[in-house]
Amino acid sequence: MGSEATWPPAFSLDQERILELLTGDRFYTDPSAALREAILNALDALHRRTLSDPSHSGEIVVTFDREVLSLTVADTGDGMDPGAVTSLFARVGASAASLRGDDGAIGEFGIGVISYFMAADSFLVETWNGISEPLALRFRKEMIAGGPAEVVEPGPMTQGTTLRLDIRDRDTYQLLLEKFPYWCRRVESLVAFESPEQRVLTQGETLGRDNALALQTPPSIEEACLRAVTDLPSWEPPRAESTVGILYRGVYVQDYSVEKLWGIEGTLHVDPKRFKPRLNREGFVGVDFSQAVDDYLASVHPAILEDLARALGEELDAGHLDRWSAQKWANLWLSVPRSGRYAPVAEVWDNVFRRVPAFEVAKGDRWLASSVQSLIDLDGPIYVLPPREDKHGDLVKSAARLLRARGLPVLKGLARQSGALKGAPTAFPTTADLISERFASELPPFISIASTAEQILTELDALHLLYGGEHPVALVQLGTDSPPVVRAGPKLLINVDTDAGKAIVERTIEVNRGRSGLIEAAAEHAIPSLQQVAKAVHDAGKSDPEVLGLVKRHVLRNILQ
Amino acid sequence: MKLLVFVGAGGSAELGVPAMARMADQFRRHVREWNVAPETVAELMPETADIEDLIEKLDILCSAAPTLTELGMDNSAAIEHAKTIQGEVEWFVQHACERVTPERALLQWCAVLREVRNHEMVLATTNYDRAIELAANRMGLEVRDGFSAFGAGEMASWVGLDRGSTEGEVVLLKLHGSTDWYQLEPSREPVKLRHPMPLFGGARLDVPSAGGVLSAALILPSREKRVSHHPYPRLSQAFLNAVDAADLAIFVGTSLRDPHIRQAVLDGAHRRPTVVVNRTRSEDLPAEAIQIMQSASRFLASTLPHALRAADPMESLKGEARGGWERSADGLLDLLGVLVDSSAAVRERCEVIETLYELGISLDAQLLEDLIKDADLTVARFALGLIPAAVDPVSILRTAQSRSDQDSEYRSELELLEELLVRDR
Numbered sequence: 004m005g006s007e008a009t010w011p012p013a014f015s016l017d018q019e020r021i022l023e024l025l026t027g028d029r030f031y032t033d034p035s036a037a038l039r040e041a042i043l044n045a046l047d048a049l050h051r052r053t054l055s056d057p058s059h060s061g062e063i064v065v066t067f068d069r070e071v072l073s074l075t076v077a078d079t080g081d082g083m084d085p086g087a088v089t090s091l092f093a094r095v096g097a098s099a100a101s102l103r104g105d106d107g108a109i110g111e112f113g114i115g116v117i118s119y120f121m122a123a124d125s126f127l128v129e130t131w132n133g134i135s136e137p138l139a140l141r142f143r144k145e146m147i148a149g150g151p152a153e154v155v156e157p158g159p160m161t162q163g164t165t166l167r168l169d170i171r172d173r174d175t176y177q178l179l180l181e182k183f184p185y186w187c188r189r190v191e192s193l194v195a196f197e198s199p200e201q202r203v204l205t206q207g208e209t210l211g212r213d214n215a216l217a218l219q220t221p222p223s224i225e226e227a228c229l230r231a232v233t234d235l236p237s238w239e240p241p242r243a244e245s246t247v248g249i250l251y252r253g254v255y256v257q258d259y260s261v262e263k264l265w266g267i268e269g270t271l272h273v274d275p276k277r278f279k280p281r282l283n284r285e286g287f288v289g290v291d292f293s294q295a296v297d298d299y300l301a302s303v304h305p306a307i308l309e310d311l312a313r314a315l316g317e318e319l320d321a322g323h324l325d326r327w328s329a330q331k332w333a334n335l336w337l338s339v340p341r342s343g344r345y346a347p348v349a350e351v352w353d354n355v356f357r358r359v360p361a362f363e364v365a366k367g368d369r370w371l372a373s374s375v376q377s378l379i380d381l382d383g384p385i386y387v388l389p390p391r392e393d394k395h396g397d398l399v400k401s402a403a404r405l406l407r408a409r410g411l412p413v414l415k416g417l418a419r420q421s422g423a424l425k426g427a428p429t430a431f432p433t434t435a436d437l438i439s440e441r442f443a444s445e446l447p448p449f450i451s452i453a454s455t456a457e458q459i460l461t462e463l464d465a466l467h468l469l470y471g472g473e474h475p476v477a478l479v480q481l482g483t484d485s486p487p488v489v490r491a492g493p494k495l496l497i498n499v500d501t502d503a504g505k506a507i508v509e510r511t512i513e514v515n516r517g518r519s520g521l522i523e524a525a526a527e528h529a530i531p532s533l534q535q536v537a538k539a540v541h542d543a544g545k546s547d548p549e550v551l552g553l554v555k556r557h558v559l560r561n562i563l564q
Numbered sequence: 565m566k567l568l569v570f571v572g573a574g575g576s577a578e579l580g581v582p583a584m585a586r587m588a589d590q591f592r593r594h595v596r597e598w599n600v601a602p603e604t605v606a607e608l609m610p611e612t613a614d615i616e617d618l619i620e621k622l623d624i625l626c627s628a629a630p631t632l633t634e635l636g637m638d639n640s641a642a643i644e645h646a647k648t649i650q651g652e653v654e655w656f657v658q659h660a661c662e663r664v665t666p667e668r669a670l671l672q673w674c675a676v677l678r679e680v681r682n683h684e685m686v687l688a689t690t691n692y693d694r695a696i697e698l699a700a701n702r703m704g705l706e707v708r709d710g711f712s713a714f715g716a717g718e719m720a721s722w723v724g725l726d727r728g729s730t731e732g733e734v735v736l737l738k739l740h741g742s743t744d745w746y747q748l749e750p751s752r753e754p755v756k757l758r759h760p761m762p763l764f765g766g767a768r769l770d771v772p773s774a775g776g777v778l779s780a781a782l783i784l785p786s787r788e789k790r791v792s793h794h795p796y797p798r799l800s801q802a803f804l805n806a807v808d809a810a811d812l813a814i815f816v817g818t819s820l821r822d823p824h825i826r827q828a829v830l831d832g833a834h835r836r837p838t839v840v841v842n843r844t845r846s847e848d849l850p851a852e853a854i855q856i857m858q859s860a861s862r863f864l865a866s867t868l869p870h871a872l873r874a875a876d877p878m879e880s881l882k883g884e885a886r887g888g889w890e891r892s893a894d895g896l897l898d899l900l901g902v903l904v905d906s907s908a909a910v911r912e913r914c915e916v917i918e919t920l921y922e923l924g925i926s927l928d929a930q931l932l933e934d935l936i937k938d939a940d941l942t943v944a945r946f947a948l949g950l951i952p953a954a955v956d957p958v959s960i961l962r963t964a965q966s967r968s969d970q971d972s973e974y975r976s977e978l979e980l981l982e983e984l985l986v987r988d989r
Contacts, residue, residue, distance in 0.1 A: 553949020
């Protein structure tokens with residue numbers, strides 16, 4: 004601890020503390036942190052004065068001078084005597100809190116001195132505690148290596164402290180000026196100007212109390228200015244998380260991200276009596292802080308999501324989301340939590356989303372984005388494809404193709420994309436599953452194509468039966484994007500819409516050795532389904548091959564044409 | 565419709581009777597094998613000549629004998645030489661012509677002969693073989709060729725062709741004679757034998773009931789004989805009358821080298837529809853003549869009968885005229901022979917059916933019905949495919965339907981066929 008014997012004070016680095024701070028998460032990374040540090044120190048000074056004088060209404064005046072490139076932060080706090088200056092300014096690493104045991108103090112602002120030198124090569128401190136003599140000291144960067152501060156003649160002053168940084172250069176000045184609203188979000192009793200024209204500077208909080216949702220706060224949170232995300236047209240969150248700003252007495256301290264609670268934006272003002280910023284000011288001390296914020300955000304998340312649903316509905320009605328794809332809608336909808344406190348919220352979402360196109364329905368060869376509302380009026384069942392096309396086997400593809408060719412509704416539910424709202428649990432694998440449950444009473448019945456493909460194909464009207472019997476072989480039209488051969492149960496379907504399917508039939512007609520001709524065609528085309536049936540027929544040992552007569556071959560050739 | 569169908573050597577080629585040029589080759593080989601004056605034959609019938617040329621020369625030589633004797637020129641040795649060759653030719657040609665079997669003749673002629681029910685038809689030919697007679701006999705049809713019916717006897721006598729043809733009757737003009745026609749000596753009347761045998765050279769057949777002996781068969785007439793020797797002039801007259809009276813004249817399998825046949829084509833082409841059927845196109849025919857490039861067997865077995873059943877026979881024939889030779893079925897009678905052979909392998913018979921189908925052959929109705937009723941259902945099922953090309957599909961379909969309960973695959977094809985026929989109607 005310093006004493007008047009070391010006046011004027013020289014920097015005395017607390018090696019141990021420096022090491023502790025420097026090996027933390029972050030150290031000062033931004034020269035504009037000097038501004039934040041100065042504001043926080045001023046707030047601390049004001050707080051100390053109000054402790055001893057509750058009637059005092061403090062003020063902090065921030066002045067940027069563009070002509071001389073200076074930043075002045077003047078507070079009407081408690082001011083300092085020589086001992087305090089020596090202890091707090093010169094003993095880098097010391098803590099006001101540790102020195103005075105005062106919970107209201109900001110914390111380890113001794114290290115804050117270092118931040119001033121990130122923006123300035125020298126700074127002037129003028130301070131008066133209203134009792135002892137006013138003090139004025141100039142601190143220069145060279146002092147860090149050793150040497151006392153320079154004592155200068157203080158100007159006239161009231162109780163408090165004035166810090167004037169001589170900004171290093173114009174770029175640094177500009178940076179500090181631009182970062183003013185970033186650091187100063189809603190600092191009460193603070194006014195800011197830029198000289199020489201005395202332009203008033205505005206603090207940065209955009210989401211005021213009037214725009215935020217009315218949310219109850221726990222003791223650890225002094226004020227919550229939260230709402231659902233607002234820039235909806237371009238909103239496309241890759242992860243299920245939200246980031247809110249944490250403010251300490253109106254000064255921005257850090258962004259706080261919370262996982263699984265997506266859709267929240269805004270700021271939280273922590274209770275300064277409960278949470279103290281870390282020494283490097285880029286965080287808060289204590290595990291409790293994280294837990295408190297997590298718990299609070301979790302508690303308000305349902306309300307936020309409900310607000311988000313309504314906002315989406317309004318934007319949708321206004322036509323601002325016309326560019327949203329069905330996939331984007333699906334990503335959101337599937338990520339909505341549905342259990343417990345979220346149940347009513349999910350209902351709000353479902354009512355909004357009943358009119359959004361969150362899945363696709365086949366119309367002929369095209370897939371069209373469709374909504375629940377458009378499905379409600381359909382007659383007959385709706386056939387549902389499995390979500391992943393790469394998992395669609397030949398049977399499913401063919402059955403789907405057949406249904407589409409018949410003009411029956413085929414629905415493709417959308418699963419959430421891997422790069423969207425990652426981490427959010429989903430109650431339903433696809434939007435098809437979602438609507439089939441949530442709107443079950445309104446929609447026609449859903450039939451899974453995956454589980455009924457074989458039945459669908461076996462019921463279809465064949466163009467012609469190539470061979471009858473225990474293993475019938477029929478000619479069908481399944482479209483060019485279906486495989487040439489599909490096995491549906493014991494029946495083999497040859498798709499004459501494909502060149503390979505036609506070639507198989509032509510070959511069979513040409514060799515005309517009955518079903519054993521299929522084995523020959525199988526050898527040429529190496530189609531497993533074809534080989535399976537041909538083998539089954541062959542193994543059955545039918546002695547008389549079903550040789551095709553002239554009439555039948557004439558008909559088959561016409562079909563192929 | 566009054567129809568004249570003239571058939572040349574091409575009409576018997578697939579029946580086993582070689583055409584004149586080929587017959588000449590075979591005769592040259594024959595005389596070499598049997599050492600019957602091969603050098604003389606070669607001199608009289610060079611490579612470019614056919615057997616009719618040889619016959620003509622031999623006839624002239626042999627006819628010259630009395631005159632030479634009157635003139636005191638003794639060429640008896642040369643004349644005997646010529647007579648020997650003449651006898652050999654007579655035998656050879658008769659023998660070649662008798663290669664025709666009734667079964668094969670039926671395959672070629674049955675469909676045309678059935679049409680005599682519906683048309684007044686005159687068949688004329690310069691062929692000596694009995695293909696038409698054998699086929700008609702198999703079908704139980706009477707042939708009016710100028711000779712009386714046999715009745716219970718062995719011999720028929722010439723009665724003439726004074727009256728025209730009537731429906732249901734086969735009128736046959738054998739312009740160059742027939743292997744079953746003979747000359748009765750001494751009256752020189754033409755007679756016909758039920759069981760012909762080759763009489764050649766000096767061979768004679770004693771027929772006491774006929775009151776004489778039979779000399780050489782009335783075939784191979786020289787030009788001179790055709791003008792003067794009974795019954796050839798009558799036959800020629802009847803032919804010309806038929807040509808003039810015909811609504812449609814058809815000339816099948818003939819090179820038209822014979823002048824009076826050629827003249828019949830040239831004279832009539834501008835007066836009424838004339839069709840010439842041959843393997844190659846002739847460039848010196850009148851433009852009005854319709855040329856069809858087909859084998860005689862295909863034309864007679866399929867094309868002509870089908871056309872005669874059509875609503876407009878001429879349009880049907882004109883349609884055939886647009887096709888080229890590649891559509892023709894060479895060896896059609898061989899195919900039909902396999903088809904009707906119930907001992908042939910089923911697969912082989914079905915392949916024949918398939919070939920006929922691909923060629924668009926219209927089978928004789930009776931033949932097709934027989935196939936539909938075949939003991940083997942696979943053959944029957946294949947034969948269903950020929951029904952659409954048949955002259956009367958509806959009638960044959962009824963026959964086909966009577967078997968539909970015998971086999972599911974047969975029934976399946978029959979049902980398809982019925983659908984197709986309804987759709988095409």
